Amino acid sequence: MKAFLILCEGGIIVTDDDLNIVFAKRYADEPFKTFNRIQNGEFTPEIDEVLSKAVEKGFDEFVVMGERLRDSLVEKGFKAETFTANELGRIWLNRVELMVRSGLASQEESLSIIRDFAIERSEAKLRELSSKLDLQLVESIQALDEVDKSINLLATRVKEWYGLHFPELASIISDLKTYCRFVVKYGRRDRLNREGLIEDDLPEKKVNAILNAALRSKGGELRDEDLKGLMKLSEEILHLFDLKEYLMKHVIETIEQVAPNVAMVAGPTVGARLIAKAGSLEKLAQLPSSTIQILGAEKALFRALRTKSKPPKHGIIFQHPAVHSAPKWQRGKIARSIANKIAIAARIDLYRGGKEKWLEDDLKKRLEEIKVKYSEPPTIDRKKLKEVKKRGKGS
Amino acid sequence: MVKEVNRLRKVKVDGEERLATLNLAEGIQVYNERLIKLNGLEYRVWDPFRSKLAAALLKGLKENPIDEGIKLLYLGVSTGTTASHISDIIGEKGILFGVEFAPRVAREFIDRVVKYRRNVIPIIEDARRPDRYFSIFGKVDVVYCDLAQPDQTDIAILNCKRYLKNGGHLLLVVKSRSIDVTKQPKEIFKGEAEKLENEGFRVNQIINLDPFDKDHALIDAIME
Ligand SMILES: C[S@@+](CC[C@H](N)C(=O)[O-])C[C@H]1O[C@@H](n2cnc3c(N)ncnc32)[C@H](O)[C@@H]1O
Numbered sequence: 001m002k003a004f005l006i007l008c009e010g011g012i013i014v015t016d017d018d019l020n021i022v023f024a025k026r027y028a029d030e031p032f033k034t035f036n037r038i039q040n041g042e043f044t045p046e047i048d049e050v051l052s053k054a055v056e057k058g059f060d061e062f063v064v065m066g067e068r069l070r071d072s073l074v075e076k077g078f079k080a081e082t083f084t085a086n087e088l089g090r091i092w093l094n095r096v097e098l099m100v101r102s103g104l105a106s107q108e109e110s111l112s113i114i115r116d117f118a119i120e121r122s123e124a125k126l127r128e129l130s131s132k133l134d135l136q137l138v139e140s141i142q143a144l145d146e147v148d149k150s151i152n153l154l155a156t157r158v159k160e161w162y163g164l165h166f167p168e169l170a171s172i173i174s175d176l177k178t179y180c181r182f183v184v185k186y187g188r189r190d191r192l193n194r195e196g197l198i199e200d201d202l203p204e205k206k207v208n209a210i211l212n213a214a215l216r217s218k219g220g221e222l223r224d225e226d227l228k229g230l231m232k233l234s235e236e237i238l239h240l241f242d243l244k245e246y247l248m249k250h251v252i253e254t255i256e257q258v259a260p261n262v263a264m265v266a267g268p269t270v271g272a273r274l275i276a277k278a279g280s281l282e283k284l285a286q287l288p289s290s291t292i293q294i295l296g297a298e299k300a301l302f303r304a305l306r307t308k309s310k311p312p313k314h315g316i317i318f319q320h321p322a323v324h325s326a327p328k329w330q331r332g333k334i335a336r337s338i339a340n341k342i343a344i345a346a347r348i349d350l351y352r353g354g355k356e357k358w359l360e361d362d363l364k365k366r367l368e369e370i371k372v373k374y375s376e377p378p379t380i381d382r383k384k385l386k387e388v389k390k391r392g393k394g395s
Numbered sequence: 396m397v398k399e400v401n402r403l404r405k406v407k408v409d410g411e412e413r414l415a416t417l418n419l420a421e422g423i424q425v426y427n428e429r430l431i432k433l434n435g436l437e438y439r440v441w442d443p444f445r446s447k448l449a450a451a452l453l454k455g456l457k458e459n460p461i462d463e464g465i466k467l468l469y470l471g472v473s474t475g476t477t478a479s480h481i482s483d484i485i486g487e488k489g490i491l492f493g494v495e496f497a498p499r500v501a502r503e504f505i506d507r508v509v510k511y512r513r514n515v516i517p518i519i520e521d522a523r524r525p526d527r528y529f530s531i532f533g534k535v536d537v538v539y540c541d542l543a544q545p546d547q548t549d550i551a552i553l554n555c556k557r558y559l560k561n562g563g564h565l566l567l568v569v570k571s572r573s574i575d576v577t578k579q580p581k582e583i584f585k586g587e588a589e590k591l592e593n594e595g596f597r598v599n600q601i602i603n604l605d606p607f608d609k610d611h612a613l614i615d616a617i618m619e
Pocket residue numbers: 445446447470471472473474475476477478494495496497500520521522523541542543544
């Protein structure tokens with residue numbers, strides 16, 4: 001005899017192939033999880049009970065929802081098949097009526113079971129969707145950092161190369177982008193002019209310094225071929241700067257979608273780097289704040305463990321302006337309170353969503369407190385310092 | 396004698412006549428709309444500039460199918476601005492299934508609307524795949540469609556065929572610019588209405604939403 005096993009939000013309904021109710025079994029608890037387990041082919045106490053009861057009643061063939069459930073029934077030695085799409089569509093649309101008729105739940109209860117289930121299902125789906133976005137974020141922040149590294153590498157080369165011709169320039173223009181623009185715009189130093197430099201928004205003092213330096217430069221001549229190569233390289237670097245800006249925008253947009261609270265507390269790029277280092281938002285949300293604080297400082301941490309010296313106070317978090325702009329003795333405390341808030345922010349982003357403005361307000365207040373309370377550098381305890389040094393050397 | 400409560404009514408706010416719905420989630424605002432008390436009941440003022448359905452009601456939707464106790468499928472529910480007012484109107488005995496596929500807006504819809512309203516059920520799916528709406532049950536009395544997609548009339552028809560009762564209403568928001576920028580809005584509205592008629596709908600009314608929404612119309616059609 002053939003039985004339908006109808007797996008719905010409230011439990012399992014068993015009917016004959018005319019949809020006459022045979023019996024029903026409610027899930028013990030956590031309907032959403034139990035439903036998914038059963039549909040994935042796991043044998044929970046509910047499905048075990050349903051099967052043995054059905055067999056007792058003389059059923060030896062089952063029609064079920066989902067191929068995995070069918071496969072595991074077949075594995076257990078049952079005859080089993082899945083519903084056709086049409087059959088399933090019809091039964092599924094009428095499941096409230098079936099839930100009521102089988103005594104699984106009243107009309108009103110059924111609605112609320114279905115609704116609660118729908119919310120859980122949606123939440124799970126949204127988590128999955130955003131974890132896909134997570135991976136996008138991880139890749140794009142890494143691309144951004146790699147573009148940045150390339151810029152530094154190549155621009156340093158331009159500085160050295162152009163330095164053969166105009167060695168004094170590097171100490172006047174330290175900003176890499178401005179330097180490359182300079183090379184592209186003027187080429188040789190004898191093509192410099194005051195108007196052009198002012199157009200570039202350089203301050204008066206710098207303009208004078210550059211013009212003076214150009215007059216007295218100790219640099220050598222540049223052949224046309226060398227100048228061409230240098231200018232091409234500088235142009236490419238300027239393109240990389242555009243790319244960097246584009247990627248930066250992309251990272252900011254993505255983290256605003258994935259983890260708006262982490263972005264708010266840590267800043268978008270630091271937040272993205274933390275998520276990348278942890279592997280995903282989900283993983284970041286599982287880390288204790290003490291780990292978040294030194295994420296990215298693994299080398300220093302292992303060194304400290306090896307040599308029994310002091311552990312690092314901050315990793316990626318050091319890039320947060322509130323940390324690196326603070327006096328040295330405050331940094332550890334500031335890093336700790338930021339890490340605390342990031343840990344909370346990551347959990348809110350993962351499980352709840354929506355921006356929680358109080359996180360930022362709390363953090364600001366805490367940072368103010370630290371600034372006031374530790375405004376003076378600590379007096380150094382010389383004896384202790386010696387001890388620490390000795391211990392460090394000893395091992 | 397039980398006096399019937401108006402779930403949807405007009406109220407005077409600062410001397411102006413406005414639409415308002417009886418707040419099903421007392422004390423809770425969805426989009427910063429005004430809450431007002433009338434004879435001990437709390438109403439939410441409904442902004443026709445934020446919600447095309449309110450605009451259509453004000454512009455004279457003749458046969459409003461949204462009533463207490465009905466079941467409705469909402470395609471493109473977004474953060475739930477309009478859906479929250481529909482939830483007010485249909486009341487505890489009604490059900491609204493809200494379909495949305497963009498994760499962030501869906502998140503807000505769940506947090507700001509679904510969690511406070513027992514008559515709202517979220518469905519995070521692509522409206523092009525109605526076969527995947529796991530949580531829906533039974534057929535619905537009304538399909539409300541506001542997807543802002545060029546092929547949304549087709550999507551609406553697909554959904555109606557699967558889930559709308561015979562004789563049920565389709566309320567379709569048509570945004571003329573999202574279909575074809577080069578055509579006159581009026582032509583586009585007519586074109587979409589014709590599409591519906593070819594698919595067995597009877598078009599009841601085409602309401603231009605100007606001045607609340609430029610180049611927009613709401614089509615009310617019945618699936619026969
Ligand atoms: C114009 S907005 C809806 C505004 C909303 N009806 C209101 O009045 O408050 C369109 C919504 O439809 C959603 N949408 C567009 N295409 C969709 C699709 N294929 N499936 C599900 N949702 C879609 C968009 O993400 C967006 O939130």
